[in-house]
Amino acid sequence: MSAKPVNHRAWWLVLPVVILVAFNAVIPLMTVVNYSVQETFGNNKFFFEGLTWFNQVVHSSRFHDSLLRQLMFTAIILAIEVPLGVAIALAMPRKGVWLSVCLVLMSMPLLIPWNVVGAMWNIFALPDIGLLGWSLNRLGIDYNYTQEPFAAWATLIAMDVWHWTSLVALLAYAGISAIPDAYYQAAKIDGASAWSVFRYVQLPKMKHVLTIAVLLRFMDSFNIYTEPVVLTGGGPGNATTLLSIDLVKIALGQFDLGPAAAMSLIYFLIILLLSWVFYRVMTRGEEE
Amino acid sequence: MTRFKWLVPALYILFLMLPIYWLLSMSFKTTNEILGGFTLWPQKFTIENYAKIFTDPTWYMGYVNSLTYVVINTVLSVAVALPAAYAFSRYRFLGDKHLFFWLLTNRMAPAAVFALPFFQLYSAIGLFDTYIAVALAHCLFNVPLAVWILEGFMSGVPRELDELAFIDGYPFWKFFLKIFIPAIAAGVGVAAFFCFMFSWVELLLAKTLTAVEAKPIAATMTRTASTSGYELGLLAAAGALTMVPGAFVIYFVRNYIAKGFALGRV
Numbered sequence: 001m002s003a004k005p006v007n008h009r010a011w012w013l014v015l016p017v018v019i020l021v022a023f024n025a026v027i028p029l030m031t032v033v034n035y036s037v038q039e040t041f042g043n044n045k046f047f048f049e050g051l052t053w054f055n056q057v058v059h060s061s062r063f064h065d066s067l068l069r070q071l072m073f074t075a076i077i078l079a080i081e082v083p084l085g086v087a088i089a090l091a092m093p094r095k096g097v098w099l100s101v102c103l104v105l106m107s108m109p110l111l112i113p114w115n116v117v118g119a120m121w122n123i124f125a126l127p128d129i130g131l132l133g134w135s136l137n138r139l140g141i142d143y144n145y146t147q148e149p150f151a152a153w154a155t156l157i158a159m160d161v162w163h164w165t166s167l168v169a170l171l172a173y174a175g176i177s178a179i180p181d182a183y184y185q186a187a188k189i190d191g192a193s194a195w196s197v198f199r200y201v202q203l204p205k206m207k208h209v210l211t212i213a214v215l216l217r218f219m220d221s222f223n224i225y226t227e228p229v230v231l232t233g234g235g236p237g238n239a240t241t242l243l244s245i246d247l248v249k250i251a252l253g254q255f256d257l258g259p260a261a262a263m264s265l266i267y268f269l270i271i272l273l274l275s276w277v278f279y280r281v282m283t284r285g286e287e288e
Numbered sequence: 289m290t291r292f293k294w295l296v297p298a299l300y301i302l303f304l305m306l307p308i309y310w311l312l313s314m315s316f317k318t319t320n321e322i323l324g325g326f327t328l329w330p331q332k333f334t335i336e337n338y339a340k341i342f343t344d345p346t347w348y349m350g351y352v353n354s355l356t357y358v359v360i361n362t363v364l365s366v367a368v369a370l371p372a373a374y375a376f377s378r379y380r381f382l383g384d385k386h387l388f389f390w391l392l393t394n395r396m397a398p399a400a401v402f403a404l405p406f407f408q409l410y411s412a413i414g415l416f417d418t419y420i421a422v423a424l425a426h427c428l429f430n431v432p433l434a435v436w437i438l439e440g441f442m443s444g445v446p447r448e449l450d451e452l453a454f455i456d457g458y459p460f461w462k463f464f465l466k467i468f469i470p471a472i473a474a475g476v477g478v479a480a481f482f483c484f485m486f487s488w489v490e491l492l493l494a495k496t497l498t499a500v501e502a503k504p505i506a507a508t509m510t511r512t513a514s515t516s517g518y519e520l521g522l523l524a525a526a527g528a529l530t531m532v533p534g535a536f537v538i539y540f541v542r543n544y545i546a547k548g549f550a551l552g553r554v
Contacts, residue, residue, distance in 0.1 A: 004380045006380045007381060009381075010375035010379040010381040014376070014387065017372040017391070017435060021432065027409055028409055091294070098294075100539075111489070111533075120527060121307060123310065124311070131306065132306075167549050171546050174550070223399065225398070247398075257404070260404075274396070282392075
């Protein structure tokens with residue numbers, strides 16, 4: 001295909017989008033930048049503070065702790081969701097009514113409001129009257145996610161696996177279903193084992209979609225807020241206080257706007273970096 | 289081994305259905321039964337919880353409010369994204385790649401970062417606690433999403449279509465509305481579906497930007513959870529009803545859902 005023509009008047013077509021998104025993105029972001037370099041004692045009086053807040057945040061053990069918890073959470077859910085999603089995608093039916101059943105049922109968790117996901121798991125895991133909590137305690141496992149940090153973490157991770165593994169599976173499936181039948185026939189003639197088919201036929205074809213899936217899960221799990229707040233409220237103690245939860249606690253709970261804003265910007269930079277990687281992956285195929 | 293392959297998705301789907309079953313089962317129980325002890329299915333089957341939601345305005349207005357801002361947002365997002373996606377898919381222009389990337393960063397931005405500034409911004413312009421405020425705020429992530437998805441679909445349409453139409457003397461807008469949009473109708477449907485969905489599932493901003501008039505169903509649920517004791521049955525029924533829109537339309541987009549989540553890039 002020939003290269004796209006250069007036409008600067010195309011700006012008129014994107015102008016509404018730019019105005020709308022800029023209104024929502026630039027003004028609030030500038031507010032955050034403003035707060036991040038100022039101190040207030042109320043009465044809307046502000047004093048310039050320079051980089052004090054950034055220094056404070058970067059060196060605060062509270063930020064380190066929630067960042068560490070966040071990284072741990074993201075690492076664990078990726079380590080579970082990606083292999084599990086691929087395994088499910090490989091085992092899914094290739095066509096027919098069962099494929100539709102799989103696609104529809106598997107998409108269900110993706111379309112449930114996030115606070116309902118949290119509430120659903122909250123009542124599902126209640127130790128005395130929830131199906132999961134009751135069963136575990138019946139099996140002799142001492143389980144109470146409102147009191148033990150380990151149980152809270154396990155529940156949080158189970159919830160995220162429940163909520164998002166389908167996304168990985170659907171993307172991986174989209175990659176697999178793009179493989180022509182001829183590839184499998186060729187592999188069969190060569191007498192390739194199931195493992196070699198996976199390793200040399202399916203995995204290479206899935207590489208692009210899997211990269212998308214990993215990056216999406218990485219970023220979205222980094223932004224997670226509503227579900228853990230409804231499930232555990234960040235507790236017991238601070239055990240499940242992830243980055244977003246901590247941020248909202250500081251900004252709206254304590255009204256420490258300066259440190260919260262500085263933390264927001266650091267947070268945002270991390271996301272920006274990840275988005276850049278994501279963008280490169282997404283558009284790589286198109287530029288070649 | 290391949291004979292038992294179906295077990296993997298089957299077990300996974302079972303795992304997915306368990307919490308949903310529990311929510312539904314609870315929504316048909318009386319509060320006394322729920323708090324009285326563990327029962328696997330409703331002993332005294334009741335639809336009282338649902339009846340309350342459908343008769344009490346503080347409850348059903350929550351759904352009406354949510355649906356209103358979601359629909360406004362969906363229409364707005366798709367309408368502005370259509371021409372923009374066309375520009376990205378057909379032309380090169382000054383700063384196009386930077387712009388495309390900048391849009392993406394807004395899809396990825398954590399809502400928690402924007403909660404407080406959004407509150408101040410929309411209070412300052414007098415839109416706090418209106419449908420418009422939430423609908424506009426959700427454009428932050430839905431407009432980029434719609435642009436990316438639509439661009440993915442539009443790039444699949446050969447450019448010869450445009451050229452032929454222009455040779456035939458169609459003016460741009462007539463071509464765009466009469467020929468091009470029908471050609472990517474599936475993409476428009478998918479983009480609208482995803483805007484609807486993401487606006488429906490997002491609650492942090494929706495809650496921050498509303499108080500009474502435009503309060504989303506989520507806020508009604510949280511208020512119930514904290515004030516009127518522990519009406520789990522009612523809460524479960526309210527939660528179950530929020531799954532209805534998704535369950536209703538999912539069949540139609542089942543083959544595109546991966547493409548939508550990958551922002552049109554599968």
